[in-house]
Amino acid sequence: MRTLLFLLRKEFKQIFRNKSLLPMIFAMPLIQLVVMPLAADYEIKNINISIVDHDRSPYSQQLISKITASGYFVLADFGDSFDAAFQQIEEEKSDLILEIPAGFERNLVRDKREKLFIAVNAINGTKANLGGAYLNQIIQNYNAEVRLEWINPARFNTIPQVEVASSNWFNPFMNYRFFMVPGILAFLVTMVAAYMSALNIVKEKEVGTIEQINVTPIKKYQFILGKLIPFWIIGVVIFSIGLFFVSRILYGIVPIGSVFLLYGFLAIYLVALLGLGLLISTYSDTQQQAMSVAFFIMMIFLLMSGLFTPIDSMPEWAQIVAYSNPLTYFIEVMRMVMLKGSGFLDIARHLLVMIGFAIFFNTWAVLNYHKST
Amino acid sequence: MKNVVIKTDKLTKKFGDFIATDAITFEVYEGEIFGFLGANGAGKTTAMRMLCGLSIPTSGGATIAGFDIYKEAEKIKANIGYMSQKFSLYEDLTVIENIRFFGGVYGLSDKEIKEKSDDLIDLLGLKEESKKLVGSLPLGWKQKLAFSVAIIHDPKIVFLDEPTGGVDPVTRRQFWDLIYEASNRGITIFVTTHYMDEAEYCNRISMMVDGEMKALDTPTNLKKTYNAASMDEVFFELARGAKRQAD
Numbered sequence: 001m002r003t004l005l006f007l008l009r010k011e012f013k014q015i016f017r018n019k020s021l022l023p024m025i026f027a028m029p030l031i032q033l034v035v036m037p038l039a040a041d042y043e044i045k046n047i048n049i050s051i052v053d054h055d056r057s058p059y060s061q062q063l064i065s066k067i068t069a070s071g072y073f074v075l076a077d078f079g080d081s082f083d084a085a086f087q088q089i090e091e092e093k094s095d096l097i098l099e100i101p102a103g104f105e106r107n108l109v110r111d112k113r114e115k116l117f118i119a120v121n122a123i124n125g126t127k128a129n130l131g132g133a134y135l136n137q138i139i140q141n142y143n144a145e146v147r148l149e150w151i152n153p154a155r156f157n158t159i160p161q162v163e164v165a166s167s168n169w170f171n172p173f174m175n176y177r178f179f180m181v182p183g184i185l186a187f188l189v190t191m192v193a194a195y196m197s198a199l200n201i202v203k204e205k206e207v208g209t210i211e212q213i214n215v216t217p218i219k220k221y222q223f224i225l226g227k228l229i230p231f232w233i234i235g236v237v238i239f240s241i242g243l244f245f246v247s248r249i250l251y252g253i254v255p256i257g258s259v260f261l262l263y264g265f266l267a268i269y270l271v272a273l274l275g276l277g278l279l280i281s282t283y284s285d286t287q288q289q290a291m292s293v294a295f296f297i298m299m300i301f302l303l304m305s306g307l308f309t310p311i312d313s314m315p316e317w318a319q320i321v322a323y324s325n326p327l328t329y330f331i332e333v334m335r336m337v338m339l340k341g342s343g344f345l346d347i348a349r350h351l352l353v354m355i356g357f358a359i360f361f362n363t364w365a366v367l368n369y370h371k372s373t
Numbered sequence: 374m375k376n377v378v379i380k381t382d383k384l385t386k387k388f389g390d391f392i393a394t395d396a397i398t399f400e401v402y403e404g405e406i407f408g409f410l411g412a413n414g415a416g417k418t419t420a421m422r423m424l425c426g427l428s429i430p431t432s433g434g435a436t437i438a439g440f441d442i443y444k445e446a447e448k449i450k451a452n453i454g455y456m457s458q459k460f461s462l463y464e465d466l467t468v469i470e471n472i473r474f475f476g477g478v479y480g481l482s483d484k485e486i487k488e489k490s491d492d493l494i495d496l497l498g499l500k501e502e503s504k505k506l507v508g509s510l511p512l513g514w515k516q517k518l519a520f521s522v523a524i525i526h527d528p529k530i531v532f533l534d535e536p537t538g539g540v541d542p543v544t545r546r547q548f549w550d551l552i553y554e555a556s557n558r559g560i561t562i563f564v565t566t567h568y569m570d571e572a573e574y575c576n577r578i579s580m581m582v583d584g585e586m587k588a589l590d591t592p593t594n595l596k597k598t599y600n601a602a603s604m605d606e607v608f609f610e611l612a613r614g615a616k617r618q619a620d
Contacts, residue, residue, distance in 0.1 A: 006477030014465050208459035215425050215455040216478050217447060372427050372446070 007226030029188035048076035050085035057105035182334035197277030256341035275361030376403035383433035395584035411581030454523035454531035464508030479526035513544030569604040
């Protein structure tokens with residue numbers, strides 16, 4: 001016990017004395033948490049649209065003003081030549097073309113139907129998809145309005161119409177940040193825990209001080225605890241700053257569920273991730289090696305955790321990877337507890353899985369950590 | 374009858390096909406300064422690492438301070454000190470913090486740590502520097518500090534792996550004063566070196582060539598046996614047959 005205290009004292013002194021590491025541990029994750037949610041936003045605005053209007057009628061005017069008034073589109077070009085509009089797409093000045101054919105109004109009034117043409121620049125798939133969908137929706141609305149104008153009120157009931165009314169639960173304004181902030185916070189805590197602990201242990205190997213430790217009567221578990229406890233504490237501190245300051249004050253996200261539950265899960269999650277860091281360190285001899293391995297794992301963690309893309313839409317093999325990723329569970333729990341107010345029973349399965357991860361990584365790491373070779 | 378503190382029996386370490394240390398058998402007596410000589414790559418460091426419990430032997434055995442290196446490695450660790458070739462105190466801790474840390478992990482009480490660190494700082498003349506980071510000290514001082522820290526818990530044996538490499542002659546002399554002082558306190562010194570003048574300071578010397586122990590005797594007897602005027606000549610005579618390329 002006394003040995004552990006000496007180890008901890010040494011570790012904290014070293015961490016707080018390291019002028020290059022300290023900002024990396026504290027400032028970097030928080031800056032990321034402030035900046036990333038502002039950028040990682042799937043709600044696409046400012047889609048540049050070129051409209052080719054061959055009709056120039058009140059009806060086409062009405063449609064165009066409906067599109068530009070929606071707030072999603074910026075009218076990049078307006079003309080009557082499709083080729084000129086296509087030129088805009090080629091020059092990346094425009095994302096979509098809407099072509100309104102000549103006789104749009106006439107056909108609509110006479111034949112009660114008309115076709116519009118939308119061409120989408122699909123290089124940026126997300127933007128193209130969403131842009132196309134938004135535009136479609138606007139046109140549908142327009143269609144409904146036009147129809148309503150024409151319907152004789154007396155005959156109102158004869159046309160059956162299904163209308164869908166939807167309501168967004170748990171995030172009523174579909175604020176993307178509510179969805180991203182808890183996830184990004186989870187990821188940042190992961191980075192600090194796994195990365196820093198791995199690097200710290202390998203540094204002792206690289207400098208050679210671990211030899212000196214290994215000839216002392218320090219027990220394996222004491223050394224490991226001496227390394228993991230400081231980073232566990234740092235992980236909790238960063239999480240708290242992120243939760244109470246950045247997420248609450250800056251983004252106004254107040255967890256609906258129990259904060260204690262979040263901390264309970266975090267405590268186990270950190271043990272699992274520190275175990276992973278320790279494991280990486282036992283397989284690396286230099287900080288460079290550890291960094292490369294940790295970077296590789298972090299990329300997989302980040303991209304296959306459901307942070308940016310829904311897991312349900314991944315191919316089956318990728319879903320298996322995603323559910324072998326501890327971060328997936330933490331992000332789910334964060335979102336469930338913070339946005340939905342899930343309770344202990346709702347996350348009990350996640351908790352069990354995480355305890356499994358913690359035991360798995362730590363056992364493996366401890367078995368692979370040798371005081372002698 | 375002299376007390377034996379290190380006793381090895383055909384101690385061997387192989388790395389794949391390469392036999393780093395080939396069945397060495399020897400004894401070291403309590404309180405002596407035992408010089409462990411050999412060219413680079415002769416297997417000295419490997420042998421020393423096995424004796425310290427840092428490396429597990431491929432075959433053979435050894436007892437250190439009466440404890441078996443296989444079964445009682447942790448008990449050995451409480452009874453030995455080790456100073457590796459690579460400087461291995463914490464450069465980002467101060468002199469006093471390093472002393473306290475190692476004193477603490479060797480289980481000294483707060484009072485002992487306090488006394489020890491005062492004594493050490495006095496002895497090494499580091500009063501002004503005690504609050505400086507170890508990384509900022511000159512090499513010679515670092516080495517003296519590392520040695521003092523390695524024996525902070527008054528071990529039975531201290532293993533020194535080329536402790537004076539790269540150190541100026543004056544500091545080297547001071548370093549040996551420290552070694553003698555420790556030896557007078559009854560600590561057995563097990564030291565490797567490439568300086569033949571240092572070899573003369575040892576009570577007994579062993580010579581490693583290609584992983585084998587080729588000679589073991591007092592410096593005087595060795596010179597007599599090989600009909601040499603100095604330890605330098607003894608070294609050349611023995612190391613000449615080496616097949617291994619020095620690194």
